[in-house]
Amino acid sequence: xxxxxxxxxxxxxxxxxxxxxxxxxxxxxxxxxxxxxxxxxxxxxxxxxxxxxxxxxxxxxxxxxxxxxxxxxxxxxxxxxxxxxxxxxxxxxxxxxxxxxxxxxxxxxxxxxxxxxxxxxxxxxxxxxxxxxxxxxxxxxxxxxxxxxxxxxxxxxxxxxxxxxxxxxxxxxxxxxxxxxxxxxxxxxxxxxxxxxxxxxxxxxxxxxxxxxxxxxxxxxxxxxxxxxxxxxxxxxxxxxxxxxxxxxxxxxxxxxxxxxxxxxxxxxxxxxxxxxxxxxxxxxxxxxxxxxxxxxxxxxxxxxxxxxxxxx
Amino acid sequence: xxxxxxxxxxxxxxxxxxxxxxxxxxxxxxxxxxxxxxxxxxxxxxxxxxxxxxxxxxxxxxxxxxxxxxxxxxxxxxxxxxxxxxxxxxxxxxxxxxxxxxxxxxxxxxxxxxxxxxxxxxxxxxxxxxxxxxxxxxxxxxxxxxxxxxxxxxxxxxxxxxxxxxxxxxxxxxxxxxxxxxxxxxxxxxxxxxxxxxxxxxxxxxxxxxxxxxxxxxxxxxxxxxxxxxxxxxxxxxxxxxxxxx
Ligand SMILES: Cc1cc2nc3c(=O)[nH]c(=O)nc-3n(C[C@H](O)[C@H](O)[C@H](O)COP(=O)(O)OP(=O)(O)OC[C@H]3O[C@@H](n4cnc5c(N)ncnc54)[C@H](O)[C@@H]3O)c2cc1C
Ligand SMILES: Nc1ncnc2c1ncn2[C@@H]1O[C@H](COP(=O)(O)O)[C@@H](O)[C@H]1O
Numbered sequence: 001x002x003x004x005x006x007x008x009x010x011x012x013x014x015x016x017x018x019x020x021x022x023x024x025x026x027x028x029x030x031x032x033x034x035x036x037x038x039x040x041x042x043x044x045x046x047x048x049x050x051x052x053x054x055x056x057x058x059x060x061x062x063x064x065x066x067x068x069x070x071x072x073x074x075x076x077x078x079x080x081x082x083x084x085x086x087x088x089x090x091x092x093x094x095x096x097x098x099x100x101x102x103x104x105x106x107x108x109x110x111x112x113x114x115x116x117x118x119x120x121x122x123x124x125x126x127x128x129x130x131x132x133x134x135x136x137x138x139x140x141x142x143x144x145x146x147x148x149x150x151x152x153x154x155x156x157x158x159x160x161x162x163x164x165x166x167x168x169x170x171x172x173x174x175x176x177x178x179x180x181x182x183x184x185x186x187x188x189x190x191x192x193x194x195x196x197x198x199x200x201x202x203x204x205x206x207x208x209x210x211x212x213x214x215x216x217x218x219x220x221x222x223x224x225x226x227x228x229x230x231x232x233x234x235x236x237x238x239x240x241x242x243x244x245x246x247x248x249x250x251x252x253x254x255x256x257x258x259x260x261x262x263x264x265x266x267x268x269x270x271x272x273x274x275x276x277x278x279x280x281x282x283x284x285x286x287x288x289x290x291x292x293x294x295x296x297x298x299x300x301x302x303x304x305x306x307x308x309x310x311x312x313x
Numbered sequence: 314x315x316x317x318x319x320x321x322x323x324x325x326x327x328x329x330x331x332x333x334x335x336x337x338x339x340x341x342x343x344x345x346x347x348x349x350x351x352x353x354x355x356x357x358x359x360x361x362x363x364x365x366x367x368x369x370x371x372x373x374x375x376x377x378x379x380x381x382x383x384x385x386x387x388x389x390x391x392x393x394x395x396x397x398x399x400x401x402x403x404x405x406x407x408x409x410x411x412x413x414x415x416x417x418x419x420x421x422x423x424x425x426x427x428x429x430x431x432x433x434x435x436x437x438x439x440x441x442x443x444x445x446x447x448x449x450x451x452x453x454x455x456x457x458x459x460x461x462x463x464x465x466x467x468x469x470x471x472x473x474x475x476x477x478x479x480x481x482x483x484x485x486x487x488x489x490x491x492x493x494x495x496x497x498x499x500x501x502x503x504x505x506x507x508x509x510x511x512x513x514x515x516x517x518x519x520x521x522x523x524x525x526x527x528x529x530x531x532x533x534x535x536x537x538x539x540x541x542x543x544x545x546x547x548x549x550x551x552x553x554x555x556x557x558x559x
Contacts, residue, residue, distance in 0.1 A: 093472060094453065097441065109522070114435065128434050129435075138523070175450040178477070181477070244350050247435065290537065291556075292537045292539045292540065294539060304548065304549070311559075
């Protein structure tokens with residue numbers, strides 16, 4: 001018996017979501033009195049550190065098609081069988097979402113995606129209705145696939161680094177040809193960001209975004225926006241958060257010039273702390289905020305940037 | 314070419330969320346339902362565009378009770394050629410996917426279109442499970458798609474960017490924002506929809522391993538603390554000492 005964790009590598013490196021998954025899996029393993037095994041795709045070079053979050057074994061296989069759900073799910077399912085895993089844990093990332101269902105079918109397992117806490121017995125919870133409620137699911141059968149919502153727990157180093165071992169797997173031929181991958185370098189992607197600075201129509205136009213970027217830079221935050229801002233092309237559409245955009249749950253969400261429409265809130269109301277900057281005292285966003293600043297964002301935002309600079313110095 | 318578009322219904326985005334029967338059921342009273350935006354705005358419209366260019370037909374499929382017919386008719390009004398409803402109250406993504414996979418297999422479907430996720434349960438599960446049941450490639454979160462009749466070149470959203478992939482039909486895709494431009498049904502479409510076939514079929518059995526037990530509401534927020542706009546040092550202090558987020 002074991003818990004098998006699929007740790008996702010990005011360009012050969014491991015990020016927060018991989019450490020969270022390993023820590024979650026190892027906590028789950030100790031709760032049910034078994035071991036945590038990690039499986040990862042890559043050459044194993046940076047995989048040793050995964051052990052620090054409580055894994056007793058680290059397996060790797062350097063398959064070519066690292067983003068094809070057909071290939072990845074086949075590999076993870078085989079690793080799970082080899083580990084005689086009762087549970088497979090992975091992150092609820094773009095790749096995690098594409099493979100979780102496939103793995104559950106292959107293993108004839110129950111599936112809960114986007115879990116926000118460790119299971120208690122066979123019950124596990126997740127956010128539903130865009131974070132407006134939490135649902136408990138009962139998992140039956142003897143195998144379970146759980147994907148973990150980012151930022152649900154803080155990974156703690158409980159073990160030591162292990163020596164990654166290569167494993168042989170039967171890898172299916174990929175039917176997807178990757179032509180190109182375009183990512184913005186040096187920026188933490190929104191779903192993984194702990195600090196987010198977001199702005200809306202109150203900005204008046206794209207040429208004013210400099211003050212938002214300055215604030216994000218001093219904080220080391222990722223930028224986001226409301227839907228009309230993305231729809232009118234003021235900002236790239238991957239920055240659009242909300243019910244029909246990206247759903248996020250950072251530690252800090254700063255919203256400037258966003259009214260706080262219910263569809264916007266749906267994507268951000270799970271943030272730990274919300275700061276709202278708006279010149280309208282009736283803006284609905286104030287009701288969802290922890291801290292509110294009533295004022296003109298063109299004054300307030302630069303002032304906040306200066307205050308943070310001072311604090312960091 | 315047969316294009317299957319899976320459509321689901323979801324509470325209208327401003328609907329009040331509450332629960333009944335010991336918090337075990339969603340309270341549907343007074344709730345208006347809409348077609349899931351990802352299914353309607355992106356998946357369905359792109360499928361219709363492909364049919365307009367390459368021929369074939371667009372079939373809208375829903376797993377749900379008869380009260381969903383109004384949403385299915387809307388898909389027909391937007392431009393689907395026919396529809397099928399699997400008459401069942403779905404209890405899990407596995408159940409829904411099983412119905413879709415079964416229908417796709419029996420009806421020689423070339424591309425299965427799903428939405429990125431339903432905006433109520435935020436599962437993002439059905440498309441991945443369906444693809445596995447059909448043993449087909451799956452392209453998730455497609456935000457752009459070119460298709461030459463055999464091979465599709467698809468841009469899909471990944472964390473912080475996009476990945477461009479090529480795949481040959483048959484395959485399964487899930488649609489995210491950008492794949493198409495929303496179409497509003499016109500009068501002619503609405504009239505024609507009444508005459509288009511909506512077939513009701515029985516569900517194939519499936520026993521679900523994940524069961525929804527109950528709901529809870531997250532703890533309410535405390536009253537907002539208003540900060541003097543002249544005193545941003547105070548806000549920074551609170552974020553550091555009280556909220557402990559910086
Ligand atoms: C089905 C559906 C899905 C949707 N999904 C989403 C979604 O995913 N995400 C999303 O964001 N929206 C979504 N929307 C749109 C949503 O309803 C709102 O229209 C949108 O969020 C409003 O954007 P905004 O707050 O930037 O603009 P507005 O509502 O125009 O608000 C601008 C705010 O800026 C303030 N302001 C103006 N000038 C200043 C200044 N100088 N200083 C300080 N404050 C100022 C104003 O007081 C106002 O509160 C959806 C709508 C529908 C119908
Ligand atoms: N009851 C249903 N009937 C038909 N298609 C569905 C149903 N539920 C979900 N889908 C499809 O699966 C997609 C993803 O749903 P989900 O996995 O629930 O987030 C939706 O956007 C639809 O395309």
